[in-house]
Amino acid sequence: MRRYLLRRVLHAVPVVFGVVTVVFLLVHLLPGDPVEILLGESAMPAQKEELRREMRLDRPVLVQYADFLSGLPRGDLGTSIRSREPVLREIGRRFPATLLLAATSTFVAILVALPLGVLAATRKGRPADYLSGIASMVSLSVPNFCLGPLLVLLFSVQLSLLPVGGYGTARHLVLPAATLGTGMAALLTRMVRASLLEEIGKEYVTSAAARGLSRRAAVLRHALRNALLPVVTVLGLSFGAVLAGSVITETIFSWPGVGRLLVQAIDARDYPLVQGCVLVIALCTVAVNLATDLLCARLDPRIRYE
Amino acid sequence: MSDGAGVLALLRRASRHRGAAWGLAILSLLSVAALLAPAIAPRDPLAQSLDEGLSPPSPGHWLGQDKLGRDVLSRLLHGARLSLAVGFLTVAISLSIGVAAGSLAGFLGGAVDRIFVGVCDVLMAFPGILLAIGISAVRGPSFGNVLFALSILGWVGYARVVRAQVLKLKAMDYVESARAVGSRPSRLLLAHVLPNAISPILVEATFGIGRAIVAEAGLSFLGIGVAPPAPSWGSMIGEGRHFLFVAPHLVTAPGAAILLTVMSFNFVGDGLRDALDVREEAR
Numbered sequence: 001m002r003r004y005l006l007r008r009v010l011h012a013v014p015v016v017f018g019v020v021t022v023v024f025l026l027v028h029l030l031p032g033d034p035v036e037i038l039l040g041e042s043a044m045p046a047q048k049e050e051l052r053r054e055m056r057l058d059r060p061v062l063v064q065y066a067d068f069l070s071g072l073p074r075g076d077l078g079t080s081i082r083s084r085e086p087v088l089r090e091i092g093r094r095f096p097a098t099l100l101l102a103a104t105s106t107f108v109a110i111l112v113a114l115p116l117g118v119l120a121a122t123r124k125g126r127p128a129d130y131l132s133g134i135a136s137m138v139s140l141s142v143p144n145f146c147l148g149p150l151l152v153l154l155f156s157v158q159l160s161l162l163p164v165g166g167y168g169t170a171r172h173l174v175l176p177a178a179t180l181g182t183g184m185a186a187l188l189t190r191m192v193r194a195s196l197l198e199e200i201g202k203e204y205v206t207s208a209a210a211r212g213l214s215r216r217a218a219v220l221r222h223a224l225r226n227a228l229l230p231v232v233t234v235l236g237l238s239f240g241a242v243l244a245g246s247v248i249t250e251t252i253f254s255w256p257g258v259g260r261l262l263v264q265a266i267d268a269r270d271y272p273l274v275q276g277c278v279l280v281i282a283l284c285t286v287a288v289n290l291a292t293d294l295l296c297a298r299l300d301p302r303i304r305y306e
Numbered sequence: 307m308s309d310g311a312g313v314l315a316l317l318r319r320a321s322r323h324r325g326a327a328w329g330l331a332i333l334s335l336l337s338v339a340a341l342l343a344p345a346i347a348p349r350d351p352l353a354q355s356l357d358e359g360l361s362p363p364s365p366g367h368w369l370g371q372d373k374l375g376r377d378v379l380s381r382l383l384h385g386a387r388l389s390l391a392v393g394f395l396t397v398a399i400s401l402s403i404g405v406a407a408g409s410l411a412g413f414l415g416g417a418v419d420r421i422f423v424g425v426c427d428v429l430m431a432f433p434g435i436l437l438a439i440g441i442s443a444v445r446g447p448s449f450g451n452v453l454f455a456l457s458i459l460g461w462v463g464y465a466r467v468v469r470a471q472v473l474k475l476k477a478m479d480y481v482e483s484a485r486a487v488g489s490r491p492s493r494l495l496l497a498h499v500l501p502n503a504i505s506p507i508l509v510e511a512t513f514g515i516g517r518a519i520v521a522e523a524g525l526s527f528l529g530i531g532v533a534p535p536a537p538s539w540g541s542m543i544g545e546g547r548h549f550l551f552v553a554p555h556l557v558t559a560p561g562a563a564i565l566l567t568v569m570s571f572n573f574v575g576d577g578l579r580d581a582l583d584v585r586e587e588a589r
Contacts, residue, residue, distance in 0.1 A: 011427075018428030022437070030444045137325075137576075141569035143520045145527040145540065146561040149547040153554050164550075244434030248524055252547065263528055266443040278432075278440040285433045 004297050004304040012290050019286065023279040024068045027271050028061065038081065038269055054079065055272065077279065078272035082265070087276035091258055095280070097167060098257030101250070102242045104173055105181035106235070112185040117192025122219060124197060132189060139186035144245050148179040148252035165254035176253040180245050184238045191234045192227065199223040229300055236292025240285030316505050319581035326577020329570035336567060340386035347380035351537045360553040370555045372545065378559050381537035385560065388538055389519045389567065392452060396518035397511050399457040404464025405500070405507070411465070412472030413495050422469070429462050435521045442530040449532050456521050460514065467510050471503035509578045516571030523564055539564050 027034060035052050036043075052058045055078070056067055071077070077087035120132040142150075155162045155175060166172050199205065200223050208218040247259035254260070258277055265273035297303040320326045339346065348368075355375030363370045369378035411422035429437070438455040445451040475481060476499055484498050523540030525531035532538045539560040546556025 014424060015427045015431055018424065019431045022428060022432070023440070026440050026444055029441060031446070137569060137572060138565070141516070141572050142561075142565050143524060143568070145524055145543055146557075146564055149543060149550060149557045150561055152547075153550050153557065157550055157554070240431075240433030244432075244436040247436070247439060248527065251528065262439070266439075266528070266530060271444060274440060274443050278436060281436055282432050286431045289431075 001297065001304055005294060008290060008293055008297075012286060015286055016283065019282045020069065020072065020279065021065075023275050023282065024065055026275055026278065030271075034271060038271075051081075055081075077276040080265075080270055080273045082268045082270045082273065087272050090261065090273065091276055091280050094256060094258045094261045097255060098243070098246050098250070098259060101173070101176055101180060101246055101255060101257060102239065104177040105184065105242055106239060108177050109181040109185035109188055109238075110235070112181075113188030113192055116185075117189045118196060118219070118224065120189065120193040121196035121200065129193075132193070136186040136189050139182045140190075142182070143248075144179050144183065145248045145252065147182055148175070148249060151175050151179060152252070165252070167254070167256050172253075172255075176249050176255050179252065180242055180249045183245070184242055187234060187238055188231060191231050195227040195230045196223060199227045229296065232299065233292060233296055236288055236295070239288045239292075243281050243284055312502070313504055313508065316508070316578065316581050320574070320577040323573075323577030323580055325573035329573030329577070332566060332570040333574065336386055336570070337390065339383055340390050343383040343387050347377075347383045349377035349380045351376060351380040351384040352535050353377070360549055360556075362553065363555055369559045370553065372542070372553075372556055373549060378542070378555065381542060382539070382559055382563055385537040385539045385542065386563070386567075388449075388532060388536060389522065389564075392449075392456070392522040392532075393515040393519040393571075395453055396456045396460055396522075397514045399453060400460030400514065401464050401507070401511055403457065403461035405468050407461065408465035408468030409472050409495055409500055409503075412469035413476060413491070413499065419469075422465070426462050426466060429459055432459060435524055438521060438525060439528065439530065442525050447526075447530050447533040449536075452522055452525060452531050455525070456518055460518065463514065464507060464510055467506050468500075468503060471506055472499055475499045475502055505578075505582050509575055509582055512571055512575035512578055516568040516575070519571075520564065520568055 030037060034055065034057060035048050039047060039051060049058070056064050059067070075086075075088045077091075079085065080087050080090055083090060116132050116135075120129045123129050152164055152175065156164045162174050163172055196219070200219060202223075205218050205223050208222050209215055213221075243259075246255075246257055247262055249255065250257045250259035251263045258280060262274060262277035262281075265271075265277060293303075321330065353376060355371065358371050358375040359373045361367060361371040361375070367377050367379065369382065372378060372381070407422060411419045432440075435456075437459050438452075441455040441458065442451055445454070472495075476494075481494060481498050484494055489498070522531055523538065523543070526538035526540030527544040529541070529544065531540055534541060542560040543557050543564075546553065546560070549556055
C-alpha cells in the first residue's frame with residue numbers, strides 16, 4: 001500500500017503543477033492589456049502603473065510565473081482588486097459554506113441513489129426499474145440552472161414551504177442541496193444498478209443462495225458490497241463536478257460560498273480572485289480524486305498490484 | 307464489415323431503441339424549427355415593447371413576453387439556432403482536435419503518448435465547466451469565446467476514446483498484416499485504424515452535443531456566454547429567474563426547451579451505446 005501511495009502521490013505532483021500553470025495563464029488570455037480593461041482607456045497613467053505594479057504585470061511573464069509559483073507554498077494567491085484583501089483569506093472565509101453544500105448534496109445523493117439503484121437492479125425489467133431509469137434520465141438531463149429556479153418556483157413561490165435563498169438554517173440548505181445533488185444521485189443510481197446487476201450474475205451469489213441464504217441476503221450482504229467499489233470511484237469523480245456545479249447553484253440561492261465569490265469576482269473583473277477561486281476548486285478536485293484512488297486501493301488490494 | 311456499413315448498421319440498430327427513436331424525432335423537429343426560425347417565429351426576437359413587459363402567455367404571444375416585452379416564443383426559436391450551432395460547432399472543433407491528438411498519441415506511443423496523457427490529466431482536473439467559466443470570464447461574452455472556452459476542454463474526452471480505440475485496434479491481426487505488406491504508418495492509421503474507431507466516437511459525440519448545449523446555457527446564465535441581446539436559452543433563464551413570482555413562464559419555457567433537447571441527445575446517445583454494446587458482445 002505504501003508503494004502505491006507513493007506512486008499515486010508522485011503522479012499527482014505534475015498534475016498540480018500543470019493546473020497551477022493553466023490558472024496562471026488565464027489572465028494572459030485577456031484580449032488586450034488587463035490594466036486598461038480594468039481601469040478603462042481614460043485612466044491616468046499613474047493609476048495604470050500602480051495597478052500594473054500591484055498585479056505584478058510590470059515584470060516579464062516568466063518572472064511573474066516564478067513569483068506566482070513561489071507565492072503558492074506561502075498561500076499567496078495575490079490580492080483581490082475589489083476588497084484589497086489577500087485572495088486566500090477571502091476564499092477561506094467562503095470555503096466552509098461550499099464544503100457544507102457539497103457534502104450535504106453528496107450525502108443526499110447517496111441516500112437516494114443506493115436504495116433506488118438496488119431496487120432497479122433487483123427488479124430488472126419491471127415497472128420500478130423503468131421508473132427509476134426514466135427518473136435518472138430526466139435528472140441527468142436537467143441542468144442545475146433549470147432545476148434550481150423550478151424548485152424555487154414550486155417549493156418557495158407556490159407552496160411557501162422553503163426560503164428562496166440565503167444561508168444560516170437547515171431550511172436554507174434544502175433547495176440548494178437538492179439542486180446540486182440531483183444529477184449526482186441520477187448518475188449514482190445508474191452506476192449502482194449496473195454494478196449490482198453485474199455482481200448478481202456472478203457465481204458466488206448463486207453459491208450463497210444455494211447454501212440456503214435468501215436472495216435478499218445474498219444481494220445485500222454479498223453482491224452489494226462488491227458492487228459498491230466502482231460506485232466509490234464515480235462518487236469521487238462526481239465530487240469535483242459538484243464543486244464546479246456549486247458556482248451556478250450558489251448564484252441561484254445566494255449561498256455565500258466560493259462559487260458565488262467566483263461569479264462576484266467575474267462581475268467585478270477581479271482577475272486575481274477569479275484565478276484564486278478556479279485554482280482552489282481545481283486543487284480540491286485533484287485532492288478528492290487522489291483520496292478516492294487511495295480509498296479504492298485500500299478497499300480492493302488488486303488495484304495496488306496493477 | 308466495412309466501416310461505412312458498420313456505422314449504418316449501428317444507426318439502424320439504435321433506431322430500434324424506443325428512447326433513441328423518440329429522441330431523434332424530437333431533435334429532427336427542433337432542427338427544422340431552428341432552421342426555419344426567421345420564417346416561423348411570430349415576432350422579431352429583439353423587438354421590445356416595454357409597456358407589455360412580463361405579460362403572461364396570450365393568443366398574441368403564446369409563451370408570453372419578457373421584462374422588455376420581447377416575445378418569448380420567438381426568442382426560444384432563435385435560441386434553438388444558437389444552442390444547436392454551439393452544440394454542433396463545439397463538438398466539430400473538439401472532435402477534430404481530439405481525433406488528431408488521440409490517434410497520434412495512441413499510434414505513436416512513447417514520449418508523445420506520455421505527454422498526451424499528462425496534458426489530459428491536467429485538463430481533466432478542472433471539473434465541469436470550471437475552466438470554461440475562467441476563460442469566458444477573462445475573455446468576455448461572445449459566440450467565438452464560448453466556442454473557444456468549451457473546445458479547449460471538450461477535445462480531451464474524444465481524444466481519450468480515440469486513443470483507447472487506436473491502442474486496441476493497432477494490435478489487431480489485420481493491422482499487423484497491412485503493416486507486413488508494407489503499408490506506410492500514415493496509411494495504416496488513416497485507412498485501417500481510424501475508420502474502425504468511428505462508432506464509439508459517434509456515441510461520445512452525441513452525448514457531447516448535449517453537454518455543449520448545457521455548458522453554453524450555463525455560461526450565458528452567468529452572463530459570460532453569448533453576448534446579449536442574442537437570445538440564448540441560458541440567458542433567458544438567468545434573466546427570468548428574477549421574476550419567478552410574477553412571470554414564472556420566463557423560466558419554465560426555456561427550462562423545458564433545454565431539458566427536452568438535452569434529454570433527446572442523451573436518449574440517442576444511450577441508444578447508440580446500447581447498439582454498440584450488442585455489436586461488441588457479438589464479436
